[in-house]
Amino acid sequence: MANRVNLQGNQACALGAIAAGCTFYGGYPITPSSEVAEAMARELPKVGGTFIQMEDEIASMGAVVGASMGGVKAMTATSGPGFSLKQENLGYACGAEIPCVIVNVMRGGPSTGMPTRPAQGDVMQARWGTHGDHPIIVLTPASVSECYTETIRAFDLTEQLRVPVIVLIDEVIGHLVETVDLDDLTPQTTVSRKFADTPVEGFEPYAVTEDMIPPFPRPGDGYRSHTTGLTHMPNGFPTQNPAKAEAALTRTTDKLVLHKDLIEFCQLIECAGADLVIVAIGISARAAEQAVRDLRGQGVNVGLFRPLTLWPFPETTLKAAVQGAKAVLVPEMNQGQMVLEVERLMAGDLPVHALNKIDGEAITPSEIAAKVKEVL
Amino acid sequence: MDDFEVRFSGSGGQGLILSAKFLSAALVAEGFSVAQSQSYEPVSRGGLSRSDLVVSKGQAAFPLSRGLDYLLILDGAAAQASNDLLGKDSLVMVDSELVPEPPKGAFRVLNLPFAETARKLGNKRVANIVALSALVACSGICKLETLEQIVRGKTPPKFATLNLEAFEAGCALGVQGA
Numbered sequence: 001m002a003n004r005v006n007l008q009g010n011q012a013c014a015l016g017a018i019a020a021g022c023t024f025y026g027g028y029p030i031t032p033s034s035e036v037a038e039a040m041a042r043e044l045p046k047v048g049g050t051f052i053q054m055e056d057e058i059a060s061m062g063a064v065v066g067a068s069m070g071g072v073k074a075m076t077a078t079s080g081p082g083f084s085l086k087q088e089n090l091g092y093a094c095g096a097e098i099p100c101v102i103v104n105v106m107r108g109g110p111s112t113g114m115p116t117r118p119a120q121g122d123v124m125q126a127r128w129g130t131h132g133d134h135p136i137i138v139l140t141p142a143s144v145s146e147c148y149t150e151t152i153r154a155f156d157l158t159e160q161l162r163v164p165v166i167v168l169i170d171e172v173i174g175h176l177v178e179t180v181d182l183d184d185l186t187p188q189t190t191v192s193r194k195f196a197d198t199p200v201e202g203f204e205p206y207a208v209t210e211d212m213i214p215p216f217p218r219p220g221d222g223y224r225s226h227t228t229g230l231t232h233m234p235n236g237f238p239t240q241n242p243a244k245a246e247a248a249l250t251r252t253t254d255k256l257v258l259h260k261d262l263i264e265f266c267q268l269i270e271c272a273g274a275d276l277v278i279v280a281i282g283i284s285a286r287a288a289e290q291a292v293r294d295l296r297g298q299g300v301n302v303g304l305f306r307p308l309t310l311w312p313f314p315e316t317t318l319k320a321a322v323q324g325a326k327a328v329l330v331p332e333m334n335q336g337q338m339v340l341e342v343e344r345l346m347a348g349d350l351p352v353h354a355l356n357k358i359d360g361e362a363i364t365p366s367e368i369a370a371k372v373k374e375v376l
Numbered sequence: 377m378d379d380f381e382v383r384f385s386g387s388g389g390q391g392l393i394l395s396a397k398f399l400s401a402a403l404v405a406e407g408f409s410v411a412q413s414q415s416y417e418p419v420s421r422g423g424l425s426r427s428d429l430v431v432s433k434g435q436a437a438f439p440l441s442r443g444l445d446y447l448l449i450l451d452g453a454a455a456q457a458s459n460d461l462l463g464k465d466s467l468v469m470v471d472s473e474l475v476p477e478p479p480k481g482a483f484r485v486l487n488l489p490f491a492e493t494a495r496k497l498g499n500k501r502v503a504n505i506v507a508l509s510a511l512v513a514c515s516g517i518c519k520l521e522t523l524e525q526i527v528r529g530k531t532p533p534k535f536a537t538l539n540l541e542a543f544e545a546g547c548a549l550g551v552q553g554a
Contacts (some may be wrong), residue, residue, distance in 0.1 A: 006400050006410060031418070115418050143435065176439055177397075177412035179404050283440075290438035365438050 003183040009147040009174045010077075013103050013167060014039030015182070016151030017075050020190045022101070023049035024074040026063030028056055028082060031115040032171040033105035036077035057085035061102075065089055068098045069227060071218045073155055073192070077103035080122060081112055083129065090164055091130030092229045097162035097206070097214065097252065099193055101154045104166055105174035108360050117360030118171035120282060123337035126166045127311045135252050137263055138166040138311040140281040144178035148185050150308065153265070156191040161259055162213055163252075168310065170333065172283035172362050196223055205236040206248070212255040256312055264314045267306040270296065271321040274303030276376055278329045279318065279342050281310060283362045288331060290365035295372060302372055313341050322350060327375055331355035331363050351375070378433050380517065381441045383458055384504075385426040386450030386474075388416050391504035395448075396427035398508060398530060402523040403431055411439030424453055431517075446515055448507050449475050450490060469511055469553070471503070486514070486553045493545045502542035509543045513550025520547060 007015070013036050017025075025040040037053070044051045050067070054060040060076050067074040078086060083104045093100050106122045108114030122129075126138045137157055141150040147169065154165040196203060196215035205225040206214045214234075217223035226236035231248055233239045239248070256263060270292055271277055280288040285306045295302045305321045307314050322328055328350055330339040339354045346352050355371045357363050382399065384392040393414050400410045411430040417423030428441045444461045449470040455477055462468065464482040472487040479485065488510055494503040505527065512523050524543060531539040 004404060006397070006404055006412065116416060143439075145435075172413065172440070175414065177400065177410070178435065178439065179409040179411075286438050287440075290442075293437060362440055364440075365442065 002181055004179055004181050006177050007144050007148075007180050008035055008177045009141070009144045009169060010035035010105065011039045012144045012147035012180070013077065013151045013169070014043060016148040017101065017155065018043050018047060019148070019186050020073065020152040020155035021192065022073045022075050022155060023047065024064065024067035024072050025049070025051045025076065026054055026060040026067065026074065027051070027076050028054055028060045028078070030057075030079045030082045032107055032174050033077045033079045033082075033103060035174075036103055036105075057082035058088060061086040061089035064100050065093050065098050068093075068100050069219070071195075071216070073099070073159065075101040075103065075155075077105065079105050079107050079115075080109040083122060083125065087130040091132065091134060093164045094130060094134040094136060094252070095132075095229050095231075096227050098164070099158040099162055100164050101151065101158055102164065102166050103151070104168050106168065106170045108358075114360045116171070118283065118333060118362055119358065119360070120170050120284065120333040121337070121358075122168065123310070123332070123334060126168050133249060133253060135163045135256050136166065136311060137161070137163055137256070137309065138168050140168050140308055140310045142173060142282050142285045142306065144173075144176060145180045145185055146308070147173065148180070148182075152187060152190065157263060159193040160191050160213070160262070161255060162193065162216065163256065168282075170282040196221065200224075204234040206232060206234045208234055208251060212251050212258055260312070263309055263312065264317065265308040266314045266317050267304075267308060268321055269304040269306070271303035271305055273301060274325055275301040276327045276329060276372055277303045277305050277322045277325045278331065278368065278372070279305045279307070279338065280331050281307060281338065284331045284333060287363050287365045288368055291368035291372065294365060295369055300372065300376070310338070313345070315345055318342070318345055322346070325350060327351045327353060329353045329355060329368070329371060329375065331368050331371070333357050333363060379436075380431050380445040381443060382429040382431065382446040382448075382511075382517070383426055383441060383444050383461070384448045384450075384507075385424075385454035385458060387453050388419060388423045388425040389421040390425065390450050391501065392425055392450065393427045395504045395508040396429055398523065398526050399512070399518070400429055401526045401530070402518045403429070405522050405526070406518050408433065409435055411436050413440055424457060426454065426457070446511060446517070448511055449478065450503060450507060452476060455479065467515060469507065469514070471507070488549050488553060490546070490549070493549065494542060497538065497541050497545060499538055502538055505539050505542035506546035506549065509546030510550035510553065513547040514553045516554075
């Protein structure tokens, strides 16, 4: 039965989280992400979940990590200034392999910047915001329905892989209201983490398994476990033994390489035979999609590559998508972040052009179309 | 008409986003897909405020306005803010009292007393509902009955009578303009 409703991007993130089985939200509201917290405060009690507003973003991220260590699906949401504060405990979750989902609705920055205006300036912070070599997954919905489905995918990935997942949205998409049919979007099944079920004796919380994902000890099941932000051995205790330290760190990052096919997700629109391929995320991708339609109507062969999984960047898929193209264009609402990754992958084989906007307004289809005509 | 764009503009606190939500719900009830966006300043009253509807059959590729078919202006602060998005087929409806200098161009401009009508009903805050039903009565972008049901369904009991009076008064203004 059709269940057509007008839903906001932020609210869709919250409903997606509930559909994915999230039962804990630790938050500290901040524009333009506050509606995620608002919706979770309303929805979580209905499913027996827990909503807690902490004293700040650092504590809220700590609460999320703690809840997840307790065995439940947990999330938080924030925007630039709060995302900066969450990085410390996010790094702990990366190191200790604690599943969690963080929605970051990007606004103008740096610092408090422009609270109600959109930006895409956290592309690199989402990847490298916390220190050290660390695994992380970043997803980029570009519509209200994708806010719903990608938040569900974020939970599925974080639970399966024990890697924190960022849902990276810009203010336009977070505050956009679109008509969606929830019945079309809700999955039949969702995924939970693999809990330990081996004998308690000799259990190692960071055991090296074939899939590189250690089974998670459920509190109360009797497993002895030690969790730390220090580099640790399979038994969970710290080590500075060079071989053991390297092996431990390498496993957490190699894990993403091993499970690349599960993580990677992109949309290709008219890339086959395109003279120019646009690479874009979020609202910039929606503008690019319209520009592709408009330009194709004028006989200009242009395509769109949209990495819904932004990090790890879908390298081989992009390289295949630009076969035969003469140039690549990266429109983004920052001074040039994703373009750096695209330039790295093109490695001088194709010219990579940038279209940047940092005035608090979204990039428009006509701006993209004009740039395409200029560089082709 | 399959695809069209509507903007409600004015100053923060006028209920523009609420009007847009009502119209959006009515359009969805009639089978359209709507993308509603808004822009406002980090203040609770005042500042430039607007809400846009991009209406289509199926999801729009680009959800923000590119060219307005209908523009409502309820405050002088917003009078010239949308000029770049107006074309010869645009219909502009402005408050005759609060927008002393409406945009000028090859498009049709209607000056209507939204604020004055609301004041006569006893509460200037319902100018947004007067303007909303005037827009729909004048343009025919959805059925007035559909919109009325939405207004009834979404108004708290305390304001039900006032909002419905505003709705009726707006319809009368809109029919005159059509």
